[in-house]
Amino acid sequence: MPRRLTQFMAKPSVVVYCYEMKNKFFTPIVFVFTLWSATSLAGLLMTYHQLAMKDLDQMNELVNSKLKEAKKSSTGKIIPLREGLQAVFSRPNDDGMIGKVYSPLRNELERHNTLEKVYKDLIDEAIHALTHVQNFKPDVQTTYAIFLENLIAEFKPMLKDETSFEKKMIEKIANSSIELSNESLKERKRRLMKEGKSPSVLANLILKAAKEEQKPAVDKKPAEPVIDKSVVPGQEFESEVKSK
Numbered sequence: 001m002p003r004r005l006t007q008f009m010a011k012p013s014v015v016v017y018c019y020e021m022k023n024k025f026f027t028p029i030v031f032v033f034t035l036w037s038a039t040s041l042a043g044l045l046m047t048y049h050q051l052a053m054k055d056l057d058q059m060n061e062l063v064n065s066k067l068k069e070a071k072k073s074s075t076g077k078i079i080p081l082r083e084g085l086q087a088v089f090s091r092p093n094d095d096g097m098i099g100k101v102y103s104p105l106r107n108e109l110e111r112h113n114t115l116e117k118v119y120k121d122l123i124d125e126a127i128h129a130l131t132h133v134q135n136f137k138p139d140v141q142t143t144y145a146i147f148l149e150n151l152i153a154e155f156k157p158m159l160k161d162e163t164s165f166e167k168k169m170i171e172k173i174a175n176s177s178i179e180l181s182n183e184s185l186k187e188r189k190r191r192l193m194k195e196g197k198s199p200s201v202l203a204n205l206i207l208k209a210a211k212e213e214q215k216p217a218v219d220k221k222p223a224e225p226v227i228d229k230s231v232v233p234g235q236e237f238e239s240e241v242k243s244k
Helices: 048-052 056-072 077-087 097-101 103-111 115-130 138-162 164-173 181-194 199-212 233-244
Strands: 005-009 014-021 031-034
Touching: 005 103, 005 164, 014 233, 048 138, 048 181, 056 097, 056 103, 077 097, 077 103, 077 138, 103 115, 103 199, 115 138, 138 164, 138 199, 164 199
Parallel strands: none
Antiparallel strands: 005 014, 014 031
């Protein structure tokens, strides 16, 4: 009988197990299976088009299910909250859905003092996917791009504070040099009927606009009245008296 199964990495996504007996390996492959492929959903709960099909009730149900999952967990309370937050921000927000459903997740993460860390980790995950697009399917790329777009919009009001966490995150996205792949652009146009812009481009545009708004107003002297030097002060009244 074989002593144990020994694992070999045949390819990045395939693991091969062979029987080992008395320090000898038999060449026939007895079991092969595919690992979680990089071209699957990666760390996403759902893709953007799956989320776009959900209405307000369904999104609230998703959020509540993650809150319940977190409460039941004895060790990994943050993971369900993180998954829920990522899903909410990965949904196209043309209908303003994010503002209607994500407050409970934010409040719970703040209660655990992990909101900023979760935001940062999710941003890092999205940036990694969008700067290594060869490893991810177009719908996954588009989901991460929409996630970053929605976060940029959410963080925009806090840009006035130079030291804010939100501004640092937008600067991080801006400096990531994200370029959307042709496949991702086609994916978005096919499903959403609109073209997207790189999150890095959007972040830079918002930072530039915020900088322009913060420039001090240039003091302008009030325009001096134009005086006709040919008229002696008071002369106009004299002409009126003479005319009478």
